[in-house]
Amino acid sequence: MTASYLCIGCPLGCRLEVDDDPGGDILEVRGFSCRKGKEFAAQEHVDPRRSVTTTVALLGADLCRLPVKTAATVPKALVRDVCRALRAVRVIAPVQAGQVVLHDVLGTGVDVVATRAVAAG
Amino acid sequence: MAQRVHDVAIIGGGVVGCAIAHELGRSRARTVLLEQAADVGFGTSKANSGIIHGGHQAAPTTLKGHLEWLGNRMWGDLCIELGFGFARVGGLTVALRDDELPALDKLQHQAATKGVPGVERWGRAALRRAEPNLTKQAIAAVYSPTTAVINPYEACFGLAASAARSGVEVRTLSPVTALAHDGELWVITTPTGLVRARFVLNAAGTAAARISALAGAGTYRMSFRKGEEYLLDKRLRGLVGRVIYPCPSATSKGTLVIPTYDGTIMVGPTADEVADPDDLATTADGAARVIAAARRLVPGISERDVIAEFAGVRAVVDGDDFRIGATGAPGFFDVAGIQSPGLTAAPAIAVMVADLLRGAGLDLTPAAGDGRLAPLPPLPPFVHFAGSSTARRQELAAADPRYAHIVCRCEYVTEAEVCHAIERGAHTLDGVKFRTRAGMGRCQGGFCTSRCMALLAREMGVPLTAVTKRGGDSWLVLDRGQVVQR
Amino acid sequence: MISDRPHLLRSEYDVAIVGGGPAGLGAAVAAREAGAQRVLVVDRDTEAGGVLLQCIHSGFGLHRFGEELTGPEYAQRVLCEALDDGVDVVTEAFVLDVAADHALTIASPRHGVVTVQARATVLAMGARERTHSAIRIPGDRPAGVFTAGLAQRLVNIDGVLPGRRVAILGSGDIGLIMARRLTLEGVEVVGVFELLPHPNGLSRNIVQCLHDFDIPLHLSTTVVGIHGRDRIQRVTVAPVDETLQPLMQRAWEVPCDTLLVSVGLIPENELSQQLRLRIDPATMGPVVASTMETSRDGLFACGNVVHIHDLVDFVSAEAELAGRHAGRYATGQATPADNVRLLPGANVGYCVPHTVSTDRDHVVYLRVRTMFDPCLLRLRTPDGTVVHERKLRYVAPAEMVNLKLRPALLQGFHGDSLIVEVVPR
Incomplete structure (x- = not known):
């Protein structure tokens, strides 16, 4: 079977194709322009994952929202759940960039971290 | 009570x-x-x-x-x-054809009857000199300095x-x-x-x-006559110096080319009978007719120059x-x-x-x-920072630092003006807009909307979600809690 | 964060830069490196960083930093570089006027309305969004029509949501990003409507912002009516024919309380026009030489104020060039003038810079008019002699093409103008 994907690794947007056998083992990946593209295709075929960026409530600063991201990718199916979990999070300024705002979100082993510093205001 | x-x-x-x-x-x-x-x-x-x-x-x-x-x-x-x-800019009612000349006679006669001073007939040469962007088809006009x-x-x-x-x-x-x-x-x-x-x-x-x-x-x-108006880019400032009227028809003065007080050129209005007095929708057809009519008077106008449009309904008994x-x-x-x-x-x-x-x-x-x-x-x-000289701007800013905080980047409206508008009774985004011009420029509020909303919320002591565009159900934003979470 | 609290605002600078986004900050660092002692960046917001601060998604910095960063992370890096280099970054300050002799009139609540004298100026004001007025949708004028970028600011900075049920007009990247962003906040995005037969944003964003969340993309379809007296209630959408005229008999109604408009960016060119710079009608930004100098001496420009970039990484590269040459100009180091004009030819909307030198390396950015699969990027003389050719796999208007131009490529060419064209292979 051949499956097609569009690479989201960079703005090039390579059109990727993955052949697998009936057991699900990947036979060939085509259409990539870099190593990351090849890896993405294989990953997307068996276990699609995404990084999540969103904001969480921020207290004690001029800003009221703190931008955050997952420190690594999480399963694509969990993206909305990650955001839902973050709705309960409140962070108090000051915040450092990279500071963990939620450990091991939904048991994925991935932390959610601040993507900017905010001074107490 | x-x-x-x-x-x-x-x-x-x-x-x-x-x-x-x-x-x-x-x-x-x-x-x-x-x-x-x-x-x-x-x-x-x-x-x-x-x-x-x-x-x-x-x-x-x-x-x-x-x-x-x-x-x-x-x-x-x-x-x-x-x-x-x-601004008494004066007006010109322009005839393009010989059969329109009687309409000019009538206007002059009305002026004489009412005692309106200074109303006079202009020929081609005077028109060319005073309004070089007017159509070359114009054969004569009635000029009124009182407009x-x-x-x-x-x-x-x-x-x-x-x-x-x-x-x-x-x-x-x-x-x-x-x-x-x-x-x-x-x-x-x-x-x-x-x-x-x-x-x-x-x-x-x-x-x-x-x-x-x-x-x-x-x-x-009572019947309702809708008029659509189209504002043109500031780039066309000065295209005409006087209000330009076509020769009037039975029901309306026709589509005019208007140098507004702010200097922007506006064209319109239409005059279309509508059933619903709240029908303030502009239409593709109305736009086409207005632009075509305006181009008959001032050919340099193009549909591409339109930056904003609106409509109003006149009540006719x-x-x-x-x-x-x-x-x-x-x-x-x-x-x-x-x-x-x-x-x-x-x-x-x-x-x-x-x-x-x-x-x-x-x-x-x-x-x-x-x-x-x-x-x-x-x-x-009402002090407008934009229209002030640099020296005056310096004075204003020295007396009130809010005059040095630009809130609307197109029209150079400052925080001080927005606050004064609110003091004078603006409770809505449109109230601020029409008192200060914030949001009327090229970016049409892309920059200043959130800033004006924040000032309205601050000055009125309400949350951002309570700020409306023009009252009623014209809410602008919601809290996360107000959005049904799926 | 990064303390960018404005310290002093001097009265004289070597280089003054209008705008503290990635373009302005990048130019500042490069101006310092080129020898300018005193460099000023003026930014109108409460903190420098520009629109990146509201672009909380990732996808920035692959070229420049070799890793994928979010907007705030990219902003933080370029701001730290500028501050570490001793650049004066003055925020909450608005440049009202730039005179031809590089006197800048600045309004700031902290400093009042003041004039600063520079030796060279860099325009880095970025872009603004095209509005729905620019594309003229007839109908009512209710609350709830926002440009995508304004909605992004409302959501990511002000912390509020624009509505419950959102339609998006235009498939520009900001609109696509907002489709995902709002979905993740629990807002229903009912669809993206694109006038053209192809998406206007990057394909990666079609995948990760729309496909991932089953948001429908309607190509060759546009919004032909807005309805609602106080707040928007619904929009009318209709497919369009090959000439982009709506087919009204096939129109349908889409209930929604919000319409986001994402129909592209245009250079923020008020100051450029005030200065009467030569403007390229295709980019709507100033005409620039390979040094990023505009038609006025010592006045440089970079970033989205010159032309709209797909990637901030390219903005940074262009900023470095503008900053370096502004620094050189301010300190009396001459750069030889360009000797070749670049003219857009077949299927090329524009190319920037507008002139190059046969003695130096350049990157020429160009945007094509229509989509081609395999094609040739060709440089030729006006009389048809091909000077250079490169094969391209795929081009689209949404994706900027970069052409690295080295002196070696132009060996044997002695003319004063070159036509840049993209032709099918």
């Missing part, structure tokens, strides 16, 4: 209601102005072309023709008293602010839901409370016939004239059917209405001299 008895309740805070409020504010009469929208001038007046017609446009045999010339002469003083912009431009909403704000300062109660968000005479007083029901008054002035614009029926003051047919006077109901006066030249006539309408009230027994002490009520002390002018 105990209700004070008012002498006069004015229903409708358009330019006519505001002008009457301002006129009565010069007396001791206890007056209340009831406006259904969040701000005065937010109905038909806001969508007006902003032209103070020369005085010669409407026939002298009509009431509107009479009041046009009276009103024209009053605006010059009013704008000084109220501190809003006014002027204002910002109609600024006039409403100024009139209402001045009236409020002299004790008139200005109540917005107060649509009239019931109206009855108890044998002595009118009892008017609004969401903001009951109002009792001896006299009621029905200046409700497109709602006037409905209000009249509600009051049992008589029924009459049968006979096509103003309907001003007493009705079948006691103390209930109609000030209805105020179509063009309503803005021009508004101050004269106010004087006429004051005379009617006096005649009906209201005590209005006239000042000596012209028989008008004593003028009010001038309102402090």
